[in-house]
Amino acid sequence: MTVRSTILSEIYKIAVAQKRDISTLHDDLPLMDSGFDSLCFAVLVAHLEDDLGLDPFSSAEEIEFPVTLGDFIALYENAART
Amino acid sequence: MYKIVVTGGSRGLGLGIAVRLVEAGYEVIAIARKSTKELVAAQEVANRDTPRLHFRAFDLSDIDGIAALVKQLRAEFGKVYGLVNNAAVGTSGILSNARVEQIQSQIQLNTVSPIVLSKFLLRSMMAGGGGRIVNVSSIVGFTGYSGLSVYSATKAAMIGFTKSLAREVGQLGITVNSVAPGFLDTEMTSEMEQSHKDTIARRSALRRMPEVIDVANAVEFLMGEKARNITGIVLTVDAGNTV
Ligand SMILES: NC(=O)c1ccc[n+]([C@@H]2O[C@H](COP(=O)([O-])OP(=O)(O)OC[C@H]3O[C@@H](n4cnc5c(N)ncnc54)[C@H](OP(=O)(O)O)[C@@H]3O)[C@@H](O)[C@H]2O)c1
Numbered sequence: 001m002t003v004r005s006t007i008l009s010e011i012y013k014i015a016v017a018q019k020r021d022i023s024t025l026h027d028d029l030p031l032m033d034s035g036f037d038s039l040c041f042a043v044l045v046a047h048l049e050d051d052l053g054l055d056p057f058s059s060a061e062e063i064e065f066p067v068t069l070g071d072f073i074a075l076y077e078n079a080a081r082t
Numbered sequence: 083m084y085k086i087v088v089t090g091g092s093r094g095l096g097l098g099i100a101v102r103l104v105e106a107g108y109e110v111i112a113i114a115r116k117s118t119k120e121l122v123a124a125q126e127v128a129n130r131d132t133p134r135l136h137f138r139a140f141d142l143s144d145i146d147g148i149a150a151l152v153k154q155l156r157a158e159f160g161k162v163y164g165l166v167n168n169a170a171v172g173t174s175g176i177l178s179n180a181r182v183e184q185i186q187s188q189i190q191l192n193t194v195s196p197i198v199l200s201k202f203l204l205r206s207m208m209a210g211g212g213g214r215i216v217n218v219s220s221i222v223g224f225t226g227y228s229g230l231s232v233y234s235a236t237k238a239a240m241i242g243f244t245k246s247l248a249r250e251v252g253q254l255g256i257t258v259n260s261v262a263p264g265f266l267d268t269e270m271t272s273e274m275e276q277s278h279k280d281t282i283a284r285r286s287a288l289r290r291m292p293e294v295i296d297v298a299n300a301v302e303f304l305m306g307e308k309a310r311n312i313t314g315i316v317l318t319v320d321a322g323n324t325v
Contacts, residue, residue, distance in 0.1 A: 017211070018253070043254065046208040058149065 003052060003077050010047045014040055027070030034069065041065075054079045083109045083134075085162050086214075086305065087155065087203065089142060089196070090169030092118045094268035095218065098294035099166055099301045104128045104135050106302050111136045111159060113151075114169065142169050142195045143187060152202035162206045164214040164305050167196035170236065172270040174229040185232050192236035197243060204251065212255035216304050217244050218297075219260040221320050237262075241316055248314030257313035259304045263297045264320025287322025296321075 001009070008025060015022045015035070022035035031041070049055045056079040057063055066072040086103050090096035091112025100110045101124050110128075112121065117137050128135035136159075140151050155162065170192040173184060200215055207213025222230050223237030241260050248258040265271055265282050283290050297319045303309055304317065318324060 039250070039253065043208045046205040049205060050209045 003080050004073050006051050007044075007048065007073055007076060010044055010051065011036070014043050014047070018043070025069060027068060027073070029069045030067060031065075031069060031072060032067075048076065052076065052080065083107065084164065085109045085111065085159050086164035086166065087111045087113060087162055087199075088166040088168060089113045089199065091166075092116065092121045092137070094270060095263065095266060095294050095297055096166070096168040097121055097124065098298040099168060100124070100135060101128070102295070102298035102302050103166075103305065106306070108164070108305070109134050109136075109159075111138060111155060111162075113138050113140050113142065115139060115141050142199070143191045145190065145194055145198055148195070148198045149202055152199070152206075156206060161210045162203055163210060163212070164216070165200060165203045166216045166218065166301055166305075167199065167240070168218040169195070170218070170233075172230070172233050174233065176229060177231045180232065188232050189236055192233070193239045193243075196240065200243075200247065204256070207256050208251075208254055213257075214305050215244075215247070215256070215258045216301050217241075217258070217260045218301075219244075219262045219316060221262050221264050221318060221324050223262060224316075225324055244316070245314045252313055257304070257309065259309075259313060260316045261297055261300050261304070262316050262318045262320070264292050264318075264323040266292060266294055266297065268294065282323060283321075285323065286320065287325050290321050291323075292319050292321045 011025065018040055020035050020040060023029060023033060045055065045057060054076060056075050066075055086108045088096055088100045088110055091100040091110065092114035096112065097120055100112045103110050112135065116139060121137060125135045171188055173188055196217060217240040219240045220237040222234045223241055226234060244258050244260040251258065279291065300317050300319050304312065
């Protein structure tokens with residue numbers, strides 16, 4: 001699975017587990033409008049750390065939380081490359 | 083088998099909790115700066131068939147090292163289901179005479195460290211779909227005790243932490259509770275005079291002091307399935323000292 005498909009599949013799984021209605025996922029979707037709250041994103045980051053062995057948010061530099069889903073995926077894709 | 087991290091699990095209450103949890107069927111990772119004869123003896127019994135009681139040395143006042151500790155634990159043991167924040171120091175003394183560094187280091191170990199350790203281990207519980215955190219507070223966190231102002235502040239802090247975190251992670255199936263022991267016979271209270279201990283016992287409803295095993299039983303209860311609908315509470319185990 002690619003980084004992108006892993007992220008998307010985790011989002012769907014968490015939406016079911018947390019009983020959230022989520023919007024149709026596309027790269028321009030602002031995360032604020034996705035139907036996920038900050039706790040859901042915390043769960044997503046925890047799962048992705050397990051799946052991908054990556055946590056871009058705990059790196060030494062302060063990272064702004066991404067605005068759109070595309071930014072979020074790009075952050076993980078970049079982390080996977082380095 | 084559910085894995086539980088018990089800080090300060092090398093002696094005193096922490097060791098009592100670790101042993102009780104192993105007996106109840108959990109796999110326990112005890113953390114302290116150094117092992118003890120008592121812990122090694124308990125490991126010999128617990129690990130006879132399969133390893134159930136592990137020890138990892140770590141100085142929990144090294145806040146910056148906690149992320150790496152958790153990473154190492156995850157790599158070695160996989161998902162962690164529970165955390166017992168038990169390690170603490172109980173330095174006593176008149177506040178006006180206390181050194182500022184001593185105040186800071188006590189708050190660091192008793193409050194900052196368990197909060198940071200919870201932060202990192204929560205990840206594992208979130209990904210695992212549930213979990214348990216038990217914070218060891220103390221009755222002095224709400225009754226007060228002369229000479230223990232800093233220590234009491236750190237123990238009261240754990241109660242506020244417990245309640246807010248319980249609200250934050252409840253919807254993920256993670257419970258967060260505190261236990262508040264009364265005075266126990268451990269190294270922490272070894273300098274207390276016997277007459278003082280007798281007074282505490284006399285003033286308690288049950289006319290005795292609670293023992294390590296009583297508090298360990300309370301922790302085991304909060305860890306277990308039977309406590310699935312209990313979160314954000316303070317379970318006082320003090321033989322009726324504060325009623
Ligand atoms: N005893 C009581 O009357 C009483 C009453 C109410 C609540 N409590 C609470 O119960 C808990 C346990 O107390 P206790 O009486 O069992 O204390 P204890 O006998 O002094 O044991 C303290 C434990 O914490 C560990 N520890 C201390 N500093 C550490 C550090 N920097 N890094 C890692 N581990 C450290 C110790 O191991 P190392 O020294 O090897 O690191 C030891 O395993 C504490 O939270 C205390 O506040 C105790």
